[in-house]
Amino acid sequence: MQEFIQAIESAIVEATGLEAGSFSLEKPRKAELGDFAFPCFLLAKRDKGNPAKIAGELAGKLNEALDGIEAIATGPYLNFKVDRGDLARSILNGVLSAGEAYGNSEVGQGKTVVIDLSSPNIAKPMSVGHLRSTVIGAAIQRLHDALGYKTVGINHIGDWGSQFGKLVAAVDRWGDTVDLEGDPIKSLLALYVRYHEEEENDPVLQAAGRAAFQELESGVDGHVRAVWRKLTQLSMEEFNRTYARLNVSFDEVRGEAFYEDYLEPTIQRIVDAGITEESEGALIVSLKEFGENVPPCLLRKSDGTTLYATRDMAAVFHRYELYHFHRCLYVVGGDQRLHFQQLKYVLQRMGLDWEDRVEHVAFGMMRLPEGKMSTRKGQVVFLEDVLDRAAEEAGKIIAEKNPDLEGAAEIAEQVGVGAVIFNDLKRERVKDIEFVWSEVLSFEGDTGPYVQYTHARLASILRKSEAGALEGTPDYAALAESAPLLLALGQFPGVLEKAADRAEPSELTQYLLGLAREINSWIAANRVLGQEPGVTTARLQLVDAARIVLARGLSLLGVAAPDSM
C-alpha cells in the first residue's frame, strides 16, 4: 500500500512544488469517494485561489502523471482511486508473503526500550487494578518487539518500604492465628488489615513496625529479613499463576529490594550534583524552580530511611547504565503523575540529557460503581475471580453453541481471559474504568470474543476450501468491491507504529474491531467457496490475509486466536 501513497505524493510534489513531507494524504470521508484524499486548501492559500478550481486543474495533471491511479476532483478535495486489480494484488501479496510477520519492521533496530510494568505489591492480592499495568505494559512491549526494538520488560515488585516492617510486626504478633502456608495472600491481607485497625491506638505496635523496617533496611540478615523473604516467596508463587493465565512473562523480576545496595550511591550521586538540601531533618531536592507549588523530592526521611522516590531514582540510573535505553516507559497509574514528574525534574536538575527518554505511561483508575477500590476496606474485585468467571461464562456459551468442540475447556479459558484483556485495552488508557461485571462478561459487539469469533469464521472457511484452491490463479478483478477491506489490511503496519509510538494499545484494539466489522459484512455479502476458480482463489486469499492480520493483532495484545470456538 505504501507504494501507492508514495507514487501519489511524489506526483503531487512534482505537480505543485510542495515540499515532500509537508503534507500527508488523508482517508476520504466515504469509501466510494476514493482510497486516498488530498485536501487542496493549503494550495488555495498559497496561490490565493479557489480550492475547488485548483483540485480540478490538479486532477488533470495528475491523471497524466499517474499510472493505474485515478485522480478525481470532488469539490475542494482531490481523491485517488487505485486500480482495483493492482490494489488487491499489492496488498494480498504483501500480507501473504510476510505471513505472521506482516506488520513487523526494523524501525527500532539497535534501540532498546525498557518497560516497567505490572509491579504488584507483595502480600496483597492482585486486583483488577493491577491487571491494567500488566496487560497494557505487555502489549506495549510486544508492539515494540514487532518493530525491531530490543525490549526489556521489568516487573518492579513492591517488596520494600515501611509497610513490610508493619507486616513483619503483624506476623510476629498474630502469625499463628492465620493459615500462612495454606492461603498466604489472604492471610497476609488479614494481618495487614488488622495492623492498620490496631496501630492507631497502640503505640507499641507502631514502634514495632517502624523498628522492623529499620532493621530490614539496615541490611542485618536476621529474623526480620527471614520473615520478609518468606512473604515474598509465597506471594510470588501466587502471582506467577496469574501471569501464566495472562500469558505474560518478564525479562527481569526485580523487587525494590534489588536496589538496596544502590541506594547510598544514588543519594551520594545526587548530593554530588549539588542539588540537595536539608529540610526539617530530611534530605530533599527542591523543585521550586519548576513552579512555586511543586513539592520537593524526598530522598531520605528524618529517621534515616529511604522512600519510594529514592528507590525509583536508583532504578532509573541502574537501567540507564545497563541499557542506555532509547525509551524508558513506566506503565503506572495516573495517580502517580506527580511522582514521575518529580523524578524527571530531579534528572533535569542534574543536567542529564536523557531525561526526556523517561516517560510515564499513565493509565486511568479502575473503580467500582460504589466508589474507589480499597484493599483495606474489602472493596475490591480480585483478578483471579474475574478470570475464573469469564472462563466459566465462555464455557457455558461453548456448551450451548458448539457442544462438540474439541478442547472446549482450553478454548473457554482463551475466550474468557481474552475478553478480560481486550476489555481493558479497548479504550484510551488515560480514561478511568468503572468495573461492571456485565460489561466484562459481555462477548458480543465491541469485545475480544467478537474479534476471536471473526477469526474463527475465517479459519473455518479456509478449512473447508479445497486443497490447492489458495494457490490457484486469482481473479483480482473480482475483488473490485472489496477495496475497503483491502485498504484496512494495508493500514495494519502503520497502526502498529502509531500504537507503539503513543504507547497506546487501544490504537490496535480499535483497529481490530473495525477490521472485524468490515470482514463480517464482507463475508455476508461475498460467498467464497464454490465460485469460479479464479474468484474463489482471490476471495480465499483475502480471507487468509484477513485471518493473518486478526491473529497477529490479537497476539500482540496478548489475546489468543483459536481456530474454532
Added chain:
RNA sequence: GCGCCCGUAGCUCAGCUGGAUAGAGCGUUCGCCUCCGGAGCGAAAGGUCACAGGUUCGAAUCCUGUCGGGCGUACCA
C-alpha cells in the same frame, strides 16, 4: 487553595499533529439461518461534541475562561 487528567447519542466509547453530511458497540424497534459459524449481518430511532469567548477561509479537534467529575498536593507506595 494550587497543579494535573477527563467531559462527544440513554449507557460505554471512536474521532483530537484543524478540513467533506460527527462514527461504533450496548440498550430500544424492525428485518435476515433450504446458502462458507446467528458470539453474526442489514435497517430505524437517538447529537446545541459540558458552557462562553477567541484564533482561522474552516474548530469536536488549537488558545483563554467558567462549570462538572477524578487524581494529587514532603517524611505511604
